[in-house]
Amino acid sequence: MFDAIVIGSGMSGGISAKELCERGLKVLLLERGRKVEHVTDYNDTQMPWELPNNNAIPEEELARDYPVQGQCYAVNAATKQFWVKDSEHPYLTPEERPFTWIRGYHLGGRSIMWGRQSYRLSPMDFEANAKDGHGVDWPIRYDDLAPWYSHVEKFIGVAGSKENLPQLPDGEFLPAWEMNDAEKLFKVSVEQKFPGRKVIIGRNANLSQAQPHHEELGRTSCQNRSICERGCSFGANHSSLSSSLPAAERTGNLTTVTDAIVHSLVQDPKTGRITSVRVIDAKTMEGKTYEAKVFFLNASTIGTAQILLNSISEANPRGLCNKSDQVGRNIMDHMYALSTIGVMPDYPKDSYYRGRRPTGIYIPRYRNVTEEGGDYVRGYGYQGAVIRRGGMPDAATPGLGQDIKQRGREFGPWIAYISGFGEMLPNPENRMTQDAVRKDKWGIPLLNISVDFSENERKMAKQILTDGRAMIEGAGGMVISQATKPGAPGLGIHEMGTARMGRDPMTSVFNGYNQAHEAPNLFCTDGAAMTSSGCQNPSLTYMALSARAAHHAAEWLKEGKL
Amino acid sequence: MIEVTDRHVDRREALARIALLLGATALPADAMAKALQGRAPSLPSGQFALLSAVADTVLPATDTPGALAAKVPQRLDAMLAHWAAPTTRDAILAGLQRIDAAARTATGKGFAKLNAKQRETVLRAHDAAALAKAGTTTTTGKFPFTATVAVADAGYLQLKSLIVDLYYYSPEAAATELIYEHVPGPFEPSIKLTAQSRPYLGVGPF
Numbered sequence: 159m160f161d162a163i164v165i166g167s168g169m170s171g172g173i174s175a176k177e178l179c180e181r182g183l184k185v186l187l188l189e190r191g192r193k194v195e196h197v198t199d200y201n202d203t204q205m206p207w208e209l210p211n212n213n214a215i216p217e218e219e220l221a222r223d224y225p226v227q228g229q230c231y232a233v234n235a236a237t238k239q240f241w242v243k244d245s246e247h248p249y250l251t252p253e254e255r256p257f258t259w260i261r262g263y264h265l266g267g268r269s270i271m272w273g274r275q276s277y278r279l280s281p282m283d284f285e286a287n288a289k290d291g292h293g294v295d296w297p298i299r300y301d302d303l304a305p306w307y308s309h310v311e312k313f314i315g316v317a318g319s320k321e322n323l324p325q326l327p328d329g330e331f332l333p334a335w336e337m338n339d340a341e342k343l344f345k346v347s348v349e350q351k352f353p354g355r356k357v358i359i360g361r362n363a364n365l366s367q368a369q370p371h372h373e374e375l376g377r378t379s380c381q382n383r384s385i386c387e388r389g390c391s392f393g394a395n396h397s398s399l400s401s402s403l404p405a406a407e408r409t410g411n412l413t414t415v416t417d418a419i420v421h422s423l424v425q426d427p428k429t430g431r432i433t434s435v436r437v438i439d440a441k442t443m444e445g446k447t448y449e450a451k452v453f454f455l456n457a458s459t460i461g462t463a464q465i466l467l468n469s470i471s472e473a474n475p476r477g478l479c480n481k482s483d484q485v486g487r488n489i490m491d492h493m494y495a496l497s498t499i500g501v502m503p504d505y506p507k508d509s510y511y512r513g514r515r516p517t518g519i520y521i522p523r524y525r526n527v528t529e530e531g532g533d534y535v536r537g538y539g540y541q542g543a544v545i546r547r548g549g550m551p552d553a554a555t556p557g558l559g560q561d562i563k564q565r566g567r568e569f570g571p572w573i574a575y576i577s578g579f580g581e582m583l584p585n586p587e588n589r590m591t592q593d594a595v596r597k598d599k600w601g602i603p604l605l606n607i608s609v610d611f612s613e614n615e616r617k618m619a620k621q622i623l624t625d626g627r628a629m630i631e632g633a634g635g636m637v638i639s640q641a642t643k644p645g646a647p648g649l650g651i652h653e654m655g656t657a658r659m660g661r662d663p664m665t666s667v668f669n670g671y672n673q674a675h676e677a678p679n680l681f682c683t684d685g686a687a688m689t690s691s692g693c694q695n696p697s698l699t700y701m702a703l704s705a706r707a708a709h710h711a712a713e714w715l716k717e718g719k720l
Numbered sequence: 721m722i723e724v725t726d727r728h729v730d731r732r733e734a735l736a737r738i739a740l741l742l743g744a745t746a747l748p749a750d751a752m753a754k755a756l757q758g759r760a761p762s763l764p765s766g767q768f769a770l771l772s773a774v775a776d777t778v779l780p781a782t783d784t785p786g787a788l789a790a791k792v793p794q795r796l797d798a799m800l801a802h803w804a805a806p807t808t809r810d811a812i813l814a815g816l817q818r819i820d821a822a823a824r825t826a827t828g829k830g831f832a833k834l835n836a837k838q839r840e841t842v843l844r845a846h847d848a849a850a851l852a853k854a855g856t857t858t859t860t861g862k863f864p865f866t867a868t869v870a871v872a873d874a875g876y877l878q879l880k881s882l883i884v885d886l887y888y889y890s891p892e893a894a895a896t897e898l899i900y901e902h903v904p905g906p907f908e909p910s911i912k913l914t915a916q917s918r919p920y921l922g923v924g925p926f
C-alpha cells in the first residue's frame with residue numbers, strides 16, 4: 159500500500175508527486191501513456207534537413223491520425239510522438255459547439271510541449287466571480303497561493319521582469335530575457351499612446367540562468383534554440399521529465415507505472431474515503447487495483463472529470479463527488495488566435511538580434527483594470543513579438559535564381575504581431591458527458607464535449623481585435639493581417655474548470671485545499687479545479703495549487719487527520 | 721522517436737553531440753545527401769530529369785551553391801513518395817508537366833533538353849503567369865504567418881515552394897545564403913547590421 163497515488167504525470171502531477179515525495183510519502187505515480195526518457199527520446203539534436211519530409215507529417219497520416227491535434231501549431235514530424243493519435247483516442251463533439259482537445263499521452267504529458275508562459279493570477283482574478291456573480295466564489299484568495307507561487311517559481315525557474323502591476327503580480331524571477339530594439343520601441347510607443355497599458359517581456363519557464371538547485375537535477379541554461387516543444391536535452395525548460403520527476407525520484411519515494419489507464423476510483427460508502435484506484439493496462443488490457451491513503455487527481459482537466467464521471471457506484475449514480483452536478487461542467491479555455499499582424503516601416507533598419515528567444519512580449523490585462531471594458535466583464539492579455547523575419551524568401555513572388563537568392567539575403571521590415579488571450583466565463587452548459595453507448599477500446603465511455611463562447615466572450619473578442627489594431631497602428635505599424643474570430647474552444651490548450659473549487663458542496667466539487675467535499679482523502683490540483691480562468695496562462699497556478707495541496711495533505715496525514 | 725533518414729543516431733550521444741555543436745560555426749557533414757546517394761528516385765527517370773532541370777533553374781548555382789548541390793530534386797522526390805497525399809502529388813506533378821508543355825510550345829523541345837539560358841527564358845515567363853494572383857489569400861491561425869496565396873497555377877506554386885524550402889533548409893544554403901545556428905547560445909537582443917550581415921534561418925515558432 160502506498161501513502162499517496164498521483165494520477166497523471168504532466169504539469170500538475172509532476173509537482174504533486176515531487177512535493178509528496180519530498181515530504182516523505184511513498185508515492186505511486188500513474189501515467190496512462192507510455193514511458194518517455196528525458197534526452198534520449200527527444201528529437202532536438204537533428205539539424206532541420208535531417209528531419210524527414212522537411213519536418214512535415216505525411217499528409218494522409220496527418221488527416222487520418224491527427225485531424226484534431228494537427229490544428230495545434232506545435233505539431234510536426236519532430237514532435238509527432240508527443241501527440242495522441244485522434245484515431246486511437248476518439249471523442250465526440252457537436253459540429254455547432256466543437257471542442258478541440260489537444261493532448262499527449264506519455265510520461266510528462268503536455269509539460270514537454272507546453273508554451274512555458276508562466277503568470278500568476280492576481281487578487282482581482284480570485285475575487286472576480288464573487289464580484290460580478292459569474293460561477294461561484296473561489297474558496298481561496300491570492301494571499302493563500304502567493305507563497306506557493308514563489309515556491310514553484312523558484313523550483314521550475316521562471317524568467318521575468320518585476321513590473322509591480324496589481325493585475326499581474328511579480329514573482330521569484332530569474333533574469334528576464336531582453337527585448338530587441340524594435341520591441342523596446344513598440345513598448346515605448348504603446349505605453350505613451352495608451353497610458354496604463356504595459357508591454358513587458360513574456361515570463362517563461364526557461365532557465366535564463368540555471369541556479370545550483372537546477373543544475374543538481376541536470377538542468378542547464380537555455381541556449382535560445384526555441385524548439386522547446388521537441389523536448390529539451392539541456393533541461394532548460396521545466397517539464398516533468400527534466401525537473402519535477404527527477405526531483406521526486408531522488409527522494410527514493412517514487413514508484414512510476416506507465417501505460418496505466420485509470421478506469422475509476424473506489425469510494426467506501428460508509429466513510430466517504432477513497433480506498434483504491436482501478437487501472438487498466440493500456441497494452442495488455444489487464445485490470446489492476448492500487449490502494450493508498452491519499453489520492454491526487456492530476457489527469458488533466460478533461461481526464462480528471464472523466465475519471466470522476468466514470469466512478470459510478472450505487473451511492474454515486476452520476477459519478478464520484480458529483481452531488482453538486484458540477485463535474486464535467488464549466489469548461490473554460492482562453493480565447494485564442496485573435497492575432498493582429500503589422501509591418502513597422504519606420505523601425506530601426508540597421509538593427510537585428512541573434513538567437514531564437516524562447517519567449518515573446520506580453521501586454522498584461524488593462525480592460526476593467528485601468529480602462530473600462532464597455533459592455534463585458536473581465537479582460538484579456540496579449541502575447542506577441544516584434545521580429546525581423548529575413549531569410550526564407552516567399553515562393554509566391556515571381557522570380558528565379560538570383561532574384562530569389564537576393565530576396566533571401568535582404569533584411570525585411572520589422573513585423574509586429576500580438577495575439578489576444580481572453581478570459582472565458584464559467585458556464586455550466588459548456589460541459590462534457592459520457593456517451594451512453596460508445597466506448598473506447600478499454601471499455602471506458604467516450605466523452606461528448608460541447609463548448610461555445612457566450613455573449614461576453616464575443617464582445618470581448620471584438621474588442622481584442624479593435625485594440626490589437628489600434629496598438630499596432632499606434633506604434634507606427636500598418637496592419638497587414640488580422641483574425642476575424644477566435645479559434646475553436648480548446649485550441650488555447652488552457653482548458654479548465656470541470657470540477658471546480660468552491661465553498662459550497664452543493665455548487666462545487668473541491669474545497670479551498672483542493673480536497674473533495676465528498677471524499678476527504680481525494681485531492682485535485684489540475685485545471686479541473688479552476689473556479690475561474692483569468693486570462694493568464696494557467697500552468698503556474700496548477701503547479702502552485704499542487705504544491706499547496708500536497709503540503710496540507712502530507713501535514714494532515716502526519717497528524718492522523720486523513 | 722523519429723528515425724533519422726540518414727543513419728541511426730545514438731540517442732545516448734545526444735548530449736555529447738549538442739556539446740560539439742555548441743560554439744561550432746561549421747555545419748556537420750551532409751548526412752542526408754550521403755543517404756540519398758545511390759537511392760533510385762521514385763519518379764520515372766524522365767520526370768526526375770524534368771524536376772532536376774526545374775529545380776536547377778529556380779535556384780541555380782551562382783556565387784553560392786544551387787538546388788542540385790543541395791540535393792533538392794532527390795529530397796523533393798522523397799517527399800512526393802513519402803509525404804504527399806495523391807491529390808497533392810498529382811497537383812505538383814501536373815504543375816511540373818505544364819512547365820514541360822510550355823517549353824515544347826515555345827521551343828519544340830522538352831524543358832530538360834534545353835540549355836540553361838533557354839530554360840531560364842521559358843521558366844521566367846511561365847513563373848510570372850503561374851503566380852498571377854487569382855482570388856483571395858487566406859491565412860490560418862496555426863502560425864501568425866501561415867498564408868495560402870491563391871494563384872493561377874496552384875500546383876506550380878506548391879512545387880516552387882518546396883524547391884525553395886528544401887533549398888534553404890540544406891547545409892549548403894545554410895552555410896552560404898543564410899545562417900542557421902542549431903544552438904545559438906546567449907540571446908543577443910541588438911546587433912548592428914553591416915553589409916556582410918546575413919539573416920538567420922528560422923526554425924520553430926520564433
